[in-house]
Amino acid sequence: MALSLFSDFENFTVFRPGPQHEKSVNDSGTARLSPMIELQQGWQLRISRGQPFRAGPPPFVTGSLRGTFPAEPSCKRKGDIELMPTQSLPHVIIVGGGFAGLNAARALAAAPVEVTLVDRRNHHVFQPFLYQVATASLSPADISAPIRTVLRGQDNCEVVLAEVTGVDVEERRVRLGGGHVQYDYLILATGATHAYFGHDDWAPIAPGLKSLEDAVEMRRRILLAFESAEQEGNAASRRAALTFAIVGGGPTGVELAGAIKEIAGQTIAKEYKHIDTRTTRVILFEGGDRLLPTFDPSLSARAQRDLERMGVEVRLKAIVTNVTRDGVYIGNAFIPVRNVFWAAGVKASPLGKALGVPLDRAGRVIVGPDLTIPAHPEVFVAGDLAAAKSAVTGKPVPGVAQGGMQMGRYAGEIIAREVRTVREGRSVRERRAFEYRDKGSMAVIGKSRAVADLFGRWKVGGFVAWLMWGMIHILFLIGFRNRLQVMLAWFWNWLLNARDVRLISGDARLDILVARSEDFIPEEKVLTRTAPEGGGKP
Numbered sequence: 001m002a003l004s005l006f007s008d009f010e011n012f013t014v015f016r017p018g019p020q021h022e023k024s025v026n027d028s029g030t031a032r033l034s035p036m037i038e039l040q041q042g043w044q045l046r047i048s049r050g051q052p053f054r055a056g057p058p059p060f061v062t063g064s065l066r067g068t069f070p071a072e073p074s075c076k077r078k079g080d081i082e083l084m085p086t087q088s089l090p091h092v093i094i095v096g097g098g099f100a101g102l103n104a105a106r107a108l109a110a111a112p113v114e115v116t117l118v119d120r121r122n123h124h125v126f127q128p129f130l131y132q133v134a135t136a137s138l139s140p141a142d143i144s145a146p147i148r149t150v151l152r153g154q155d156n157c158e159v160v161l162a163e164v165t166g167v168d169v170e171e172r173r174v175r176l177g178g179g180h181v182q183y184d185y186l187i188l189a190t191g192a193t194h195a196y197f198g199h200d201d202w203a204p205i206a207p208g209l210k211s212l213e214d215a216v217e218m219r220r221r222i223l224l225a226f227e228s229a230e231q232e233g234n235a236a237s238r239r240a241a242l243t244f245a246i247v248g249g250g251p252t253g254v255e256l257a258g259a260i261k262e263i264a265g266q267t268i269a270k271e272y273k274h275i276d277t278r279t280t281r282v283i284l285f286e287g288g289d290r291l292l293p294t295f296d297p298s299l300s301a302r303a304q305r306d307l308e309r310m311g312v313e314v315r316l317k318a319i320v321t322n323v324t325r326d327g328v329y330i331g332n333a334f335i336p337v338r339n340v341f342w343a344a345g346v347k348a349s350p351l352g353k354a355l356g357v358p359l360d361r362a363g364r365v366i367v368g369p370d371l372t373i374p375a376h377p378e379v380f381v382a383g384d385l386a387a388a389k390s391a392v393t394g395k396p397v398p399g400v401a402q403g404g405m406q407m408g409r410y411a412g413e414i415i416a417r418e419v420r421t422v423r424e425g426r427s428v429r430e431r432r433a434f435e436y437r438d439k440g441s442m443a444v445i446g447k448s449r450a451v452a453d454l455f456g457r458w459k460v461g462g463f464v465a466w467l468m469w470g471m472i473h474i475l476f477l478i479g480f481r482n483r484l485q486v487m488l489a490w491f492w493n494w495l496l497n498a499r500d501v502r503l504i505s506g507d508a509r510l511d512i513l514v515a516r517s518e519d520f521i522p523e524e525k526v527l528t529r530t531a532p533e534g535g536g537k538p
């Protein structure tokens with residue numbers, strides 16, 4: 001059972017320890033267990049082999065504990081409850097178990113602190129592989145890892161599944177689950193989400209890719225589009241079903257466009273009887289004048305050339321002005337397309353606002369050279385949520401995995417060093433500024449094709465870049481099983497042009513205008529829609 005907050009005194013009695021526990025606790029001279037547990041300030045109750053239950057402000061009540069505990073049956077056994085002095089250990093709260101949060105936690109592994117890592121999901125996601133889940137190459141489990149498993153060897157770290165809804169920097173506490181938890185240091189690393197540039201109503205039509213749920217939804221839509229086209233009797237509607245628009249020519253847009261074209265042109269080309277999936281149109285819209293704007297221009301040109309060779313239509317300087325269920329508008333021009341995917345922009349997690357400090361245009365928290373916010377050296381912001389500059393180059397740190405990992409590690413190391421220094425009675429030195437080490441950028445275009453910009457020095461394209469992309473990403477993937485699984489899946493897919501995770505989960509209703517044959521599909525399986533502009537007769 002998850003951590004429960006202290007509101008229900010009755011529940012406490014259910015798990016009230018027996019007399020042997022009363023004795024062992026009383027021996028320490030600090031607690032009375034029944035009917036209520038009292039803790040001296042700075043002492044900690046350990047329940048069920050090591051799960052710490054802190055004394056502090058609500059919901060970790062100061063002085064006395066009432067209510068429910070982590071209610072494992074083992075709580076009732078002798079030795080499951082112990083008191084430990086923890087007064088001298090500062091409490092570090094890390095919000096977010098992404099690249100930044102996990103690296104911060106690991107950097108604190110040997111530090112004399114109590115770490116609480118809070119995430120609203122129980123798993124870490126390797127976002128660079130999300131598009132491979134969306135395009136049926138990999139399973140969600142291959143690219144994720146339970147946060148508890150990742151940190152299970154770290155004795156000073158507790159993992160809490162909860163959504164943080166606010167931060168009170170003056171009182172030094174974060175709000176979660178209807179209560180507050182006190183911190184001595186805070187590392188906020190809640191990442192980013194999609195930005196629709198003020199058109200949030202486009203989100204249901206043009207989903208983005210940020211979480212596993214997004215990836216599974218995108219996979220559902222891609223696979224359902226071919227099924228709908230197979231049974232669609234209206235020619236224009238069929239064309240629209242076999243047209244995919246991807247908005248945004250960054251790495252995610254490029255990777256999605258290439259992968260969808262490969263699915264249509266190779267993977268499923270022989271599997272449908274009524275449609276030729278090789279006629280599928282994939283249109284990649286980019287508002288700027290080149291794809292991969294953060295890469296070297298030579299690599300942008302290479303990516304465009306490779307995509308066009310694969311049959312992807314690349315439209316540069318094309319700003320999408322409206323998205324409807326039947327198509328997209330580029331200015332006044334309407335393009336009938338049934339499947340639109342959003343890879344155009346990100347905005348920071350809304351939690352940044354809770355700090356009450358200046359944000360940049362993308363909602364990221366503007367941090368100082370040590371990644372903290374003004375007047376609060378105990379509050380660090382890391383990863384995609386931070387608008388940070390590197391002390392080496394003075395340039396903004398990009399919103400990439402390396403940036404998150406390095407910032408998280410930096411924040412953890414600074415805290416660990418300062419806490420040790422204070423414990424040893426020495427005076428704390430001025431903090432070194434955060435230095436971002438740019439190891440380069442990479443994007444996959446298709447099978448055996450990628451572009452890589454390494455250390456800002458070497459530009460590589462084609463098969464070599466693709467191999468490097470694979471090896472480097474495998475290295476950073478968490479978990480041996482995942483690495484093995486992904487390598488096997490890639491090899492299999494590469495050898496056979498296969499994409500075996502072609503599961504339509506969730507709503508499998510077909511999106512068609514007119515059934516190819518009247519008795520072909522039961523009516524309730526069909527979404528009703530109006531004819532697209534210029535729609536022909538079946």
Ligand SMILES: Cc1cc2nc3c(=O)[nH]c(=O)nc-3n(C[C@H](O)[C@H](O)[C@H](O)COP(=O)(O)OP(=O)(O)OC[C@H]3O[C@@H](n4cnc5c(N)ncnc54)[C@H](O)[C@@H]3O)c2cc1C
Nearest residue numbers: 096098099100120127128164190191383384399400401404
């Ligand atoms: C599709 C895609 C492809 C990418 N490809 C690449 C690539 O190839 N190379 C590269 O370097 N980078 C890539 N990136 C960028 C990279 O993944 C991010 O820069 C990185 O994930 C940022 O790490 P983070 O820790 O700041 O945030 P995240 O990894 O997003 O983690 C944030 C965590 O915070 C949690 N959280 C959020 N809000 C709350 C809350 N209120 N309470 C509790 N928990 C909360 C979330 O559940 C999540 O676990 C890609 C990103 C995407 C979306």
